[in-house]
Amino acid sequence: MLFPTVQFAIFFPIVLTLSWLLMPKQRFWKPYILFASYVFYAAADIRFCLLLGGITVANQLAAKAIHASEDERRRRWITAAAVTFDLGVLGVFKYYGFFTQNVGDLLDSFGLGMPLPLLSIALPVGVSFFTFQAISYVVDVKRREFEPASLIDVGIYLSFFPHLVAGPIVRAREFIPQLASVRDPQHVAVGAGLGLIGLGLVKKVMIADYLGREIVDPAFGVPQAFGGPDLIFAAYAYAAQIYCDFSGYTDIAIGLALLMGFIFPQNFRSPYRALGFRDFWRRWHMTLSRFLRDFLYIPLGGNRKGKVRTYVNLFLTMLLGGLWHGASWTFVLWGGFHGAGLSAEHALGRRVERVPRWLRWLITFNLVVFAWILFRSPDLDLFWTYVTGMFSGGGLELVTIPAVLALLAVIGLQLVPESDTHGFEARLERINPIVLAVALAALILVVGATVPSQGVPPFIYFAF
Amino acid sequence: MPDPQLPPSHHTDDSLMERFDEEKLRRFSARDAVICTVLIAFLLLIFSGGSVRQAGEEMDPGTYRDIVMAVGEPAGWVADQLPLSDIGHTLTGWLSPDTELVGATFEEGAVAGAGGGAVGGPSPVTPEWFEAGALGEPQPKKPLETLLVTGDSLSTPLDVELGQSLAPDGVDVVRDPHLATGISRDDLVDWAQLSATQVADDEPDAVVIFIGANEGLPMPGPGGEDVSCCGPEWAAVWANRARQLIVNYAQKGAAKVYWLTVPTARDPDRAPITDAVNAAVYAAAAPMRSDVRVLDMGAIFTPEDRFRNAIDVDGRETIVREPDGIHLNDAGSALAAEEVEAALARDFDW
Numbered sequence: 110m111l112f113p114t115v116q117f118a119i120f121f122p123i124v125l126t127l128s129w130l131l132m133p134k135q136r137f138w139k140p141y142i143l144f145a146s147y148v149f150y151a152a153a154d155i156r157f158c159l160l161l162g163g164i165t166v167a168n169q170l171a172a173k174a175i176h177a178s179e180d181e182r183r184r185r186w187i188t189a190a191a192v193t194f195d196l197g198v199l200g201v202f203k204y205y206g207f208f209t210q211n212v213g214d215l216l217d218s219f220g221l222g223m224p225l226p227l228l229s230i231a232l233p234v235g236v237s238f239f240t241f242q243a244i245s246y247v248v249d250v251k252r253r254e255f256e257p258a259s260l261i262d263v264g265i266y267l268s269f270f271p272h273l274v275a276g277p278i279v280r281a282r283e284f285i286p287q288l289a290s291v292r293d294p295q296h297v298a299v300g301a302g303l304g305l306i307g308l309g310l311v312k313k314v315m316i317a318d319y320l321g322r323e324i325v326d327p328a329f330g331v332p333q334a335f336g337g338p339d340l341i342f343a344a345y346a347y348a349a350q351i352y353c354d355f356s357g358y359t360d361i362a363i364g365l366a367l368l369m370g371f372i373f374p375q376n377f378r379s380p381y382r383a384l385g386f387r388d389f390w391r392r393w394h395m396t397l398s399r400f401l402r403d404f405l406y407i408p409l410g411g412n413r414k415g416k417v418r419t420y421v422n423l424f425l426t427m428l429l430g431g432l433w434h435g436a437s438w439t440f441v442l443w444g445g446f447h448g449a450g451l452s453a454e455h456a457l458g459r460r461v462e463r464v465p466r467w468l469r470w471l472i473t474f475n476l477v478v479f480a481w482i483l484f485r486s487p488d489l490d491l492f493w494t495y496v497t498g499m500f501s502g503g504g505l506e507l508v509t510i511p512a513v514l515a516l517l518a519v520i521g522l523q524l525v526p527e528s529d530t531h532g533f534e535a536r537l538e539r540i541n542p543i544v545l546a547v548a549l550a551a552l553i554l555v556v557g558a559t560v561p562s563q564g565v566p567p568f569i570y571f572a573f
Numbered sequence: 574m575p576d577p578q579l580p581p582s583h584h585t586d587d588s589l590m591e592r593f594d595e596e597k598l599r600r601f602s603a604r605d606a607v608i609c610t611v612l613i614a615f616l617l618l619i620f621s622g623g624s625v626r627q628a629g630e631e632m633d634p635g636t637y638r639d640i641v642m643a644v645g646e647p648a649g650w651v652a653d654q655l656p657l658s659d660i661g662h663t664l665t666g667w668l669s670p671d672t673e674l675v676g677a678t679f680e681e682g683a684v685a686g687a688g689g690g691a692v693g694g695p696s697p698v699t700p701e702w703f704e705a706g707a708l709g710e711p712q713p714k715k716p717l718e719t720l721l722v723t724g725d726s727l728s729t730p731l732d733v734e735l736g737q738s739l740a741p742d743g744v745d746v747v748r749d750p751h752l753a754t755g756i757s758r759d760d761l762v763d764w765a766q767l768s769a770t771q772v773a774d775d776e777p778d779a780v781v782i783f784i785g786a787n788e789g790l791p792m793p794g795p796g797g798e799d800v801s802c803c804g805p806e807w808a809a810v811w812a813n814r815a816r817q818l819i820v821n822y823a824q825k826g827a828a829k830v831y832w833l834t835v836p837t838a839r840d841p842d843r844a845p846i847t848d849a850v851n852a853a854v855y856a857a858a859a860p861m862r863s864d865v866r867v868l869d870m871g872a873i874f875t876p877e878d879r880f881r882n883a884i885d886v887d888g889r890e891t892i893v894r895e896p897d898g899i900h901l902n903d904a905g906s907a908l909a910a911e912e913v914e915a916a917l918a919r920d921f922d923w
Contacts, residue, residue: 231896294603331736374588546609550616558665
């Protein structure tokens, strides 16, 4: 079920109303919200609910077993088994085809046949997100940073519909404590919630989908049909599209959760104003960045084992972070590109700070946009065609005034000093909520008018 | 260019969970949240209730559709009684990205065609029923300048494959897939009008159409009553509609049409629909073989009408279908594109 759809517009008011009615009685509210979240997920495919349920039960059993044991070795083994199980699920559903294809290619080059059965496996929506959340839960229990919660709390944590399919990747210690007590019905961030939902809809439907439909999809579909200026423009357009698509989803998710009385972690902070790769990853998909840092980079040794190991760890972390996005070499290389950028930045150390800020911004932004070409390309052949095409001549078929304005708005607004945008939610919170509701209804009608007859395309991160 | 005096970044990658903790950010109550949400839903229903009904009609049968229709039908009725929907449309209609369609609808085309045809016997066979080249009468090849690739979701990524293959040779490949649409599903888009609009906009030399993933819906028969899938009556209505498309696309012989049949799906329940659609394609094309090439995808992907996930491609088993068991994946679309290109090469130079 997509957020900007009629189905969700029916689902949410009912769920929200019943949620607040049942909230005082937690023994009713918890099963109810768990059921509602599974209904939400079943709209994609009811079979996926079994997978989500299985992951929940398996990780809860592991967390309980870890907590019950004082033997560090045993705790480590159980954690390893749970993480292996989670990654195994992810591997089968997400990477099996990629793995068999590449093994087959390799063996073919030696004249050997395909040793593995070819299976066409449907990717369960959100599997990358809820498996990572399950891993974070078990590992936090193992690290004694969090005590195991009840099965129903873990079930709600993993399935809570606002974050279920595309994050943010919420840590158990951030969410489960919010389930411990009744959410305060007298203090709800209604203004901020409605404002974020409206902002997210505009970003997704009016900007991201428009840029995708008019600029990005044609250019990346058949780059041979366009000249260099168009392809360069489309690369920047994709940077704006993916930001608006993903941060739009996150805004809506955070807004919905706020209306239900819950707070999610921040996931974006003007990523295109970053002054370096490290800064970029503190602003882009922040909940994935910290997951990779806490559960991959630091366990690998982080920066504690010398310079070379630090670079290797950074590179490896980002390589796997790239692969997390999808089973394709382009994602791996995208991760590798960012890993190399982070390593280079680390190697340069404070010398980077001698470079003027505007130049650091310019270099970072353009390198990030270049890396997005890898991310968007379905394969390396098309990436190469696209990049070489950028240096060819040609007209400006794709460059239109609305597209340029959309691009300038998305990137330009991120360069506004953050102190000026801080307090936006507080200002919304001062407005009468009825006025806000009418304004959001009007906005939805306007946004809805821009939806083509074929409907709203899925969020890009639904595919991950 | 950003301000060179950009303030330094002091972010840490913490979760900022406390950002809504301030009292001024939580001034309202749960009651306000519910009132606002219900008010928004109410306003949307009275302004746009018809779109709820339409969304329900476009959904696949099942519980979720029943729920949407349970809301959509009364909401649509209320919206129909009020002028607000028209006002909303007047104010926001200009924002729609959809192309304004031209030409006759299926319904208008059916009425116009009702009086045609021979009376008292089968229609006479004319030379247009035959592909001259197949009868040993070589036809001069024409230059291929513009190729339109269209259809429902089956037509993509076939469109991308053809574009990537032909664009470097200077062919303008117009990709125009219309997802979730169907020839028997004219609530979303009327393909008779759409095809007329595509031809008016692009004037293609050749049209590749691959459609059939969303078929099987009842259509009005010759007497106006709905005909259910998938008997001869339904196939006849579908074939007449398909013929209307072929007439539009062929532009009185100025363009060639390449119609791909639908390979068997994994779900056996879809087999009657696929069989009826494919039979109707052949029937529709029969009197216009001089303009239409029917490309048999079943022979490539599902010989003997048996679903296969993977087939032998260049001596190696390769998955050619998407996990849904309906669509072709990239590898399958590349194979289909090869078949299309081979057919194009018999009629065109590029």
